[in-house]
Structure formats: structure tokens, C-alpha cells
Amino acid sequence: MTLPPPFDWRAAGIGPGPDVPADRRVTRDNWRTWPFTRWAFQHARELVPSRALPRAERPVPLIARPIDTAALAIDDGEGRQLDFDGFLARSYADALIILHRGEMLVEHYANGMTPATPHMAFSITKSLVGLVAERLIAAGTLDPDLRAGDVVPELRPSGFAGATLRQLLDMTDGTAFDEDYANPDADVHRYSAAYWTPAAGHGGVLAALPALVGTDALPGQAFRYRTPVGDVVGWMLRRATGKALATLVAEQVWLPAGCGDEAYMLVDTAGMEIAGTGFNxxxxxxxRLALWLMAPDQRALVERLLAGGDRALWSAAMPPRPATGSYRGFWWIDHGAVPALVANGVYGQRLWIVPNEALAVIAFGSxxxxxxxxxxxxxxxxxxxxRAILPG
Structure with a gap:
């Protein structure tokens, strides 16, 4: 497939407002389609309502130790080698940070982005919500065997009702849902109206979730990745704790990690924070989040995640990949020679953490x-x- 070249939204004149020509104007209807994404993923709260997270009073300092990226030779997966600039262009990176042993080896920005610019993280949101749930479980505040329909009676008509919190966090609840973004008739496109489209998504996810009544497996019998599961867990966390989701993310993750820049969660058409996507x-x-997860005092949490979910279920759902991965607590787990935690978001968002090597990559893209x-x-x-050029 031939893809359009990356461009800077400022030079192209992409933006919102009536003074922008129609073919370059970003609206709430087109903001998730190319080329409008180039502007929109750095300005989501100007299009969709949001809820801010508090900032740490003393943000964790980041120490820079730049390396020469000329040493990087990157296989593109098709037999070609890219230099670092070629990689950045091919991945449409808006921002990239590489951490090693507590220091920033690379900090790169493009497409008008700066160190102070919040960017859409998409499904990395789920991984943050997963950290909240895992910490509350470890503290004894939540029982992982709680069933969705018991915590949230409104979910009893849905396919989620009999699934436990653990099965939901590991995406083995069995509720039927088609998340094929390439299929215009897939469930995910209708469901996302509850996020973004006021006219079609009246009532938000709290109205949309109970309508997902189909199942394609018994709870605990199959792995399938689906975005609404994140919203089910978000609803359970709110109901079980009596706190807003943004408050829980701040208390359990964001402030303990020493995060001090602007951050916010988009809210759905009913005004609730979206747990499946929308963190900026x-x-x-x-x-800073990666550094926190690699710190010694978070080792127990990380080890629980790295233990992983059911590898056989993951392998059955992800052919032809070898059974070296699994899914746990809304994180993708790499069980290779050097285990890794991976949080992904569509359009090229990445958070890749290798605790045993004190190595992490943070990437935002459009x-x-x-x-x-x-x-x-x-x-x-x-x-x-x-891994080839850095000491272990």
C-alpha cells in the first residue's frame, strides 16, 4: 500500500474554525481521519469535552544523555534497513523518547509537537486503567473474582454480566464484539458513537454497554481484544470505589509516578471519562510513568503483570505468532528471552518497557x-x- 508522506500540520494549514478552508478544516466529524489527525491528536480537548488530571507538585526530573542515533539500523519488517530518520518518517512519529538506566537517550518531536504538548494515547488508556485495578486488587480493596453484573446491575442484560474482574482485565470475558477497524460495518464503529457523536451516542457508554448482549465463548475460555471491555472495568471501578475514574487514575498512578505536565481524559457523550481510549x-x-514502573518499589506490581495471562488462549487468538505472548491487566506481555510490558494505541502509539534492562520506548504518532x-x-x-547497541 502506498501511504501519503508525513507533513507538519502548521505548514499545511490544518486546523479548526470557520476561517480555515473546508478541505483543511478539522471538525468533530473528521478529526480521526487523515489528514486531520495530524492536528487533532495534539488538540483533542478542543474538539471533545475532557476532564483534567492534577499535576504532581514535584514532577520527577528527567535526565538527558543523548546518544548518536546513527548507530541504529532498523529492520522495517520487509527486509529493508532504515536509519533513524527513515524510521521516524515511516512510523509517522510525532514524539519519541528512549529511556535507558534512568536517562533519556533520545527525545524527538515533530509535526508541531513539543515537550509540553499532550497527545492522544488511545488504548494506552486501558493500560492505565489496568494499573489502577491491579493496585486496588493488590491492596485488598477489590476482589478479582467480582462479577460485572454483581458490581454493576445495569450490566446484567449484557454479555459481560457473568465475567469476573480478572477475566475482563485479561480480555477473556467472552462477549461478542467485532473490532475490525478496516470493516466499516464492525461493531467498533457503532459503539464509538457513544464516545464521539452526541446525536448518535446519547447516553454514552453506560447506555451502549448493556446493549452488547452476544457472547462467542464462555468466560475464561477465549482471549479476544475488544475496547468496550475497558469501559466495563472503568464502570466497575467507579461503582466499587465511589470515585470518578480520573480521580482513581490520579491517585493510583499519575501522582505516584510524579507526572507533572498537562494531562486529561476525554469524556463520552454522557460526560463520563472514557476508560477504553481518550487519555492525553x-x-x-x-x-515518568515508565520510570516509576521500573523502580524497585513497583517490582511486585510489575512481576504480577509479567507473569502474564493464559498463553494458550493468547496463542490460539493470535496465529501465526508463537506462544511467547499473553495479555494481563490490560497490558500486552512479551514472554521472550527478556520479558517486556507493552501498551499500544491505534495510529502508532507505543509504551514499551523492559524492566530487567531498564529500557523503555515512548512513542506518539499520527x-x-x-x-x-x-x-x-x-x-x-x-x-x-x-538491544543490539545498548548494554544490557
Missing amino acids: ATARDLA HPIVSNRFTEPLYDGLFASL
Whole structure:
């Protein structure tokens, strides 16, 4: 597939408002389609209502130790080698930070983005919500065997009702839902109206979730990744604790990690924070989150995640990949020779953490294609190249 070249939204005149020519005007209807994504993913709260997170009073300092990126030779997954600039262009990166042993080796921005610019993280949002749930479970505040329909009676008509919190966090609840972004008739496009389209999404996800009544497996019998599961867990967390989701994310993750830049969660058409997507933050604050997760005092949490979910179920759902991965607590787990935690978001968002090597990559992007199948091989190549040139 031939893809359009990346461009800077400022030079192209992309933006909102009546004074912008119609073919370059960003609206609430087109903001998730190319080329409007180039502007929109850095300005989501100007289009969709949001709820801000508090900032740490003393943000964790980030220490820079730049390396020469000329040493990076990145396999693009198709047999070609890219230099670092070629990788950035092919991945449509808006921001990229590489951390190693507590220091920033690379901090790169493009497309008008700056260190202070929040960017859409998409499904990395789920991974933050997963951290909240895992910490509350570890503290004894939540029982992982709680069933969705018991915590949230409104979900009893849905396919989620009999699934436990643990099964939901590991995406093995069995509720039927088609998340094929390339299929215009897929469930995900109708469901997302509850996020973004006031006229069609009246009532938000709290109205949309009970209507998802189908199942394609018994709870605990199959792994399938689906965005509404994040919203089910978000609803359970609110109901079980009596707190807003933004408050829980701030208390359990954002403030403990020392994140100090602007961050916010988009809210759905009913005014509730979206748990399945919509978190916005700076690349530097995701770097602080990675440093926090790699710190010794979070080792128990990380080890529980790295233990992973059911590898056989993951392998059955992800052919032809080898059974070296799983899914746990809304994180993708790499069980390779050096285990890694991975949080992904569509359009090229990445948070890749290798605790045993004190190595992490944070990336924001605005790729023309929703699915990450175009960027995943590129990031695999970057990770392999980093491991080749950095000491373990």
C-alpha cells in the first residue's frame, strides 16, 4: 500500500474554525481521519469535552544523555534497513523518547509537537486503567473474582454480566464484539458513537454497554481484544470505589509516578471519562510513568503483570505468532528471552518497557492507518536495534 508522506500540520494549514478552508478544516466529524489527525491528536480537548488530571507538585526530573542515533539500523519488517530518520518518517512519529538506566537517550518531536504538548494515547488508556485495578486488587480493596453484573446491575442484560474482574482485565470475558477497524460495518464503529457523536451516542457508554448482549465463548475460555471491555472495568471501578475514574487514575498512578505536565481524559457523550481510549498526556509524563514502573518499589506490581495471562488462549487468538505472548491487566506481555510490558494505541502509539534492562520506548504518532499492523514491524525493528547497541 502506498501511504501519503508525513507533513507538519502548521505548514499545511490544518486546523479548526470557520476561517480555515473546508478541505483543511478539522471538525468533530473528521478529526480521526487523515489528514486531520495530524492536528487533532495534539488538540483533542478542543474538539471533545475532557476532564483534567492534577499535576504532581514535584514532577520527577528527567535526565538527558543523548546518544548518536546513527548507530541504529532498523529492520522495517520487509527486509529493508532504515536509519533513524527513515524510521521516524515511516512510523509517522510525532514524539519519541528512549529511556535507558534512568536517562533519556533520545527525545524527538515533530509535526508541531513539543515537550509540553499532550497527545492522544488511545488504548494506552486501558493500560492505565489496568494499573489502577491491579493496585486496588493488590491492596485488598477489590476482589478479582467480582462479577460485572454483581458490581454493576445495569450490566446484567449484557454479555459481560457473568465475567469476573480478572477475566475482563485479561480480555477473556467472552462477549461478542467485532473490532475490525478496516470493516466499516464492525461493531467498533457503532459503539464509538457513544464516545464521539452526541446525536448518535446519547447516553454514552453506560447506555451502549448493556446493549452488547452476544457472547462467542464462555468466560475464561477465549482471549479476544475488544475496547468496550475497558469501559466495563472503568464502570466497575467507579461503582466499587465511589470515585470518578480520573480521580482513581490520579491517585493510583499519575501522582505516584510524579507526572507533572498537562494531562486529561476525554469524556463520552454522557460526560463520563472514557476508560477504553481518550487519555492525553505528554511524552515526558509517559516517560515518568515508565520510570516509576521500573523502580524497585513497583517490582511486585510489575512481576504480577509479567507473569502474564493464559498463553494458550493468547496463542490460539493470535496465529501465526508463537506462544511467547499473553495479555494481563490490560497490558500486552512479551514472554521472550527478556520479558517486556507493552501498551499500544491505534495510529502508532507505543509504551514499551523492559524492566530487567531498564529500557523503555515512548512513542506518539499520527499514522494514516488506524490499525498498528503498519507500525508494529517498525517498532519491533527499533527495539531489536536498541538491544543490539545498548548494554544490557
